[in-house]
Amino acid sequence: MIRQLRRLASPAAAMPDTGAIWRGLTAGFVASGAMSVLRLAAHRAGLIERMVPQELHAEVTGIDPSADTPAHQFGAELLHHAVGALAAGLFAALAPRRPRAAHGVALGLALWAVDVGALIPALRVVRVGGHAVDFAAHALYGAMVALAVSQLAEQRRTPKPRALRLRRVG
Secondary structure: OHHHHHHHHOHHHHOOOHHHHHHHHHHHHHHHHHHHHHHHHHHHOOOOOOOHHHHHHHHHHOOOOOOOOHHHHHHHHHHHHHHHHHHHHHHHHHOOOOOOHHHHHHHHHHHHHHHHHHHHHHOOOOOOOOHHHHHHHHHHHHHHHHHHHHHHHHHHOOOOOOOOOOOOOO
16 A cells, blocks of 8 residues: 555556557557447347437537448548547546446446437437346446456567567467
């Protein structure tokens, strides 16, 4: 505990860890994709009609959401990935170097609370379903952010090969 307080009080603690921020941005981008895949599966199963990013994109651009053109879908995903990357970048700057899944799920559910408490009402969307899908998608996003931030931090410590060698790259 004392060691952590000393570390926080040090001048280096005042400087943001740009490596952590970049890992968070990357993790958020990846996790937003996982979240979208879960929502697309929910759409396919008939649990939701459209995804929250599509509604937000329609509100921001004025495009009729029923049009659902490929450009509208891409714009919605681009917006979603940008928000997800920024949130995870901030998370990684504040979280432990290797956050646990519980840290990430807390992030995801905090974003879900903003979604439910502010974003959906601001979009004037009256939900008749989809709450469980939205909750699960945000929890998945958070868990994926924590996993990706942790794994990206781990990769950074992998030594560079000095000679040609076989590597597991996938």
